[in-house]
Amino acid sequence: MTSDFSGLGLSDKVTEAVAAAGYTKPTEIQAQAIPHVLQKRDIIGIAQTGTGKTASFVLPMLTLLESGRARARMPRTLILEPTRELAAQVHENFEKYGKNHKLSVALLIGGVSFEDQNRVLDRGADVLIATPGRMLDQFERGRILLTGVDILVIDEADRMLDMGFIPDIERICGLLPARRQTLFFSATMPPEIQKLTSRFLRDPVRLEVARQNSTAETIEQRLVKVSGKPDEKRETLRRLIRAESGLTNAIIFCNRKRDVATLARSLERHGFSAGALHGDMDQKSRMETLDAFKADRLTLLVASDVAARGLDIPAVSHVFNFDAPTHAEDYVHRIGRTGRAGRSGVSITLMGPSDGKYIDAIQKLIQRDIPLADAGGEAQAPAPSRGEDGSEENALAPRGRRGRARRGRTSDNETAEPPARRAASEARPEAEKPAAEPRRRPAERPAAAAPAPEKERRGERPRRARSQDIDDADGPVGFGPDSPVPAFLLRSSRIN
DNA sequence: AAAAAAC
DSSP: OOOSGGGGTOOHHHHHHHHHTTOOSOOHHHHHHHHHHHTTOOEEEEOOTTSSHHHHHHHHHHHHHTSSOOBTTBOSEEEEOSSHHHHHHHHHHHHHHTTTSOOOEEEEOTTSOHHHHHHHHHHOOSEEEEOHHHHHHHHHTTOOOOTTOOEEEEOSHHHHHHTTOHHHHHHHHHHSOSSOEEEEEESOOOHHHHHHHHHHOSSOEEEEOSOTTOOOTTEEEEEEEOOSOHHHHHHHHHHHHHHOTTOSOEEEEOSSHHHHHHHHHHHHHTTOOEEEEOTTSOHHHHHHHHHHHHTTSOSEEEEOGGGTSSOOOTTOOEEEESSOOSSHHHHHHHHTTSSGGGOOEEEEEEEOTTOHHHHHHHHHHHTSOOEEEOTTSOEEEEOOOTTOOOOOSGGGSOOOOOOOOOOOOOOOOSOOOOSOOOOOOOOBOOOSSOOSSOBOOOSOOOTTTSOOOHHHHHHHOHHHHHHHHHHHHTOOOSOOSOOOOOHHHHOOOOOO
């Protein structure tokens, strides 16, 4: 396999931007896909997020875009993403690796004003990155012509399917020239998706990099039994958070938006640095919360499955499933927010009295048993199988344990280490109801959850740091999902 | 049973 970017046929401008970003070695999907994309072949890429998938299409597209230029309202490439945050993330990739290009990139997503989008479109956008709804809306308003699109990217196709976007995708494909290049990415290939590829791709090259539904070797997984009572569940969660010595930050998934909001408020009341992220929040709050979490101004991100897939937050130490996911694949996606880029990560799933069947399905899917731990976080025994998951017993007894030893480092072939993380304890976003005043953090907070002063935090993460030091020693390897916070997400300065 | 996405 190609061992560095210079052999892939990318242009000098792109290669330089990649080098400037500190990457030397392509990931597997990049090495496989880039030459084919440059040869204008259609691609079916079966790859999970976190494999460096985004760069595998962004880099060759930038190279191909160097010939020709944009005309008003006639984009030359179109990238479709299932969520707004993912679209914003791809946008940031174009800005980062297209810094030597004079390309105009338009981000067409819902929940934000039309004005900025219109201005970019009128000026002439080379690249359109969009969620389907807003793109079609803009099309119907006559703001864009799709007859000039010669590269189409359909990203996260299986998720588009889950979200009911396939009719939109079909419609959009019908609006594009038949003679075009199509790059199609999906983490899985269910029959409906397979069917779609045979309809919309021509003689595609099929690439597959990661085994489907595999959970990263770098993630230590645990189950903790809890009662079904919400307040007891929250109490258990707090204890688990406090017991984790290696916790630098965490994403906590709930199954329902309502519970996301409730839990975030509850954690806050208990003095934790927590924010909420779900799809009923206005887009500004979503961006601000995500931004704060990425920048370490927020330690705990309580989220719905809007954050389960694809979101690229480089250094998440823990994922908690406050609710066991009812779809086994969602488990894989959720815990995939940690253990990224060769780092280690911990995932802890709370198992309520009626969650046994979901846990069974998850264990079957990932083909391993998830060890049972007590409420303090210590591993005990294999998970019980369906039907015998009593809920009450000692799971709720306080134990005040420290976290257990972490797994050793794992090999890394993906990404460079991001800049040092900052610890800060300042205002957090009041995600849901804009308050008049920024809220100040209480001075004292539970040690494990509060972002501690820089020194303490560094001391807290020796294993993670060690693994990264080794990686850094040979220079950054690979090229992956580590992108800084998108400019788009940084636009809002004030946190209400 | 729920989440996501256009106004």
